[in-house]
Amino acid sequence: MPTLRLDLAYDGAGFKGYAAQSDASIRTIQGELEAALTTLLGSPHETAVAGRTDSGVHARGQVVSLRIDEEVDVGRLQRSLNGILGPEISVMAVSSVDDDFHARFSALWRKYRYTLSVGPAPDPLGRGHQWHVGPGLDTSAMEETAAHFAGEQDFGAFCRSVEGRTNVRRVEEAAWENDGPLLHFWIRANAFCHQMVRSLVGLSYDVGRGFTPVGSVAEIMASRDRGRVVTVAPPHGLVLWEVGY
């Protein structure tokens, strides 16, 4: 059975997240994608995904895999999918991959970008994918905060916990980038728990605006108490940027 890899970008604004819901009238990326695949391949196919993004979260480099019954023309499948799914969802590539490739289990890391807009007013053309917080943030305190996030740690203070599952994750990169009126938070980890990036950004923002002292970040992390993280950044500033295999 041939295996296909799909590379997706999407504007999450109009979707209740990636994962299909039991109520098929709820619009999701997976729901739209699998319906299109059913139309084009002639029967339903199960798909695997690298990152199950939340409602309103965007993607530039989402990866999906599926097994199919027989070889297909990948270029033609890509064009047909884009004809059905565009313009909110774009299939940037379709490729035939090794049978042992699995979008979720083969992934070595995921990289996300969160963007704050720190100018005097939001950029009208960026407002759909930037959280406008205005000027005056203490960016050096935010960089100091980000340094605490690196390494293999229990991120319980930043996760909507699931009973019996670990919140230990290995963060390989966490840094702020200045880009004119924008501040990008880049984070790469082996995996993320639910709402982790938005909670890390929320705490960083609270430090940047002087609400939370940077000196308390280590202690908040060690507490593993989600009640200590007051702010969860809104979803529209977040983009699943890239997945490494």
Added chain:
Amino acid sequence: MPTLRLDLAYDGAGFKGYAAQSDASIRTIQGELEAALTTLLGSPHETAVAGRTDSGVHARGQVVSLRIDEEVDVGRLQRSLNGILGPEISVMAVSSVDDDFHARFSALWRKYRYTLSVGPAPDPLGRGHQWHVGPGLDTSAMEETAAHFAGEQDFGAFCRSVEGRTNVRRVEEAAWENDGPLLHFWIRANAFCHQMVRSLVGLSYDVGRGFTPVGSVAEIMASRDRGRVVTVAPPHGLVLWEVGY
């Protein structure tokens, strides 16, 4: 009489251009701005503008000026305007300027950016301000085309002409910039005639896709015949970037 300068950014998608129309039910940037100023200043004020952008065209650095009867708190006026006009229109700055400042007549140059998306599928987050044309353009032929645009010339082949008005403009910069899956066309001139940038981009695109030979560009320009330029690029890829004083 104090004079104010307003620096505006806007998403042109929801507007029938900058200029107010006699039918006030037609939504324009100027109409929205002047209505907000009337509300905040207590009476109607005439405004001048650097670039009267067309329907669907965006701005990052539009400039407007107006005379007011008495000094105002510029920071407060900016916040109040943004409260009324956001999020499609953002007032990035309000400042008191010399009485002889006029947004249109004092401007030395205008700079526009037009963005083509040349990846296999459009970027869902950029689709509102990029013209997706796909891969395969001959960018060196497009750069050669842009070189023809520089200098003081009659741009009659690229302008929706107005009887009795000259189409001579001085282009100070015209170049393509490669930016991953995007191609930006930057153009700076003392002034532009109607649809000039979109027509220059249209011709460049026709050259890039092999429809128009690059060798005929000089002759098309010299013809001053608008019928020779087949393609006018759609408005949503265009941004009024900056105005120089």
